[in-house]
Amino acid sequence: MALLAHERYCEEIVRLTDELRAAIRGADLGATVPTCPDWTLRELAEHVGRAHRWAGEIVRTRAAGPVEDDKVPTNSPGSDDPAALDAWLADGAADTADALREAGPGTEVWTWAWDHSTGFWARRMAIETVVHLADAALTAKVPYTMTPELAADTVEEWLEIVRFAQSHDDREAAELLGDGRTLHLHATDAPGAEWLIELGAEGITWSREHGKADVALRGPLTDLMLVFNRRLAPDSDRVEVLGDAGLLDFWLARTSFG
Structure with a gap:
């Protein structure tokens, strides 16, 4: 699958953060996130904001190694003021997108993965x-859907992460080394x-x-992506599992990575 354009990723960081901000606006920031039960909704939002700033600092400084958390200028809102959190999220996304645009997609920087470029961080x-927008929407009980290009790219990136x-x-991933058993994901709307x-x-x-597989997961593309990322249960009535459901469960249990 071809990657999206670098500028598209930069735009999406800002747009999706705007959607996350809208999802949590007026919600109970102390509510537990069902899909990340160690976090409250505020902690989820702060995680996203810190992740943006951490990646932005790597790109901005052209870091050749991981940047320690205390070296990242988080400027955390540090209060229960929802307006301060909202502005902090917006600023972090915008600053990271600006750093990525300035660097372009091909600048060499440290990453933890297979691709040591600024383009990796944009994606x-x-x-x-x-x-994490899905996590926020689920917690705040607001609708969630994703554009086909991003939903498909999310599935594809996760496969790359598993292989890496x-x-x-x-x-966990080593337990997926196998004898040729197969899974099929089939989006019914894309x-x-x-x-x-x-x-x-x-x-x-x-x-x-x-193709024919040992187990098939069928449903709308957004929902397939959510199941694959363990944000929607495979027994949800929004998707259909055909064949060896145990194999799908086996896959999901071994791609949690902590």
């Missing part, structure tokens, strides 16, 4: 916000949004195609 921060984890001997995933002995592989 990663956009998708980080895609997923396998190649670096992650204990032509071409299908993935055939094989659990191979050397690591997972996948292709964008329709």
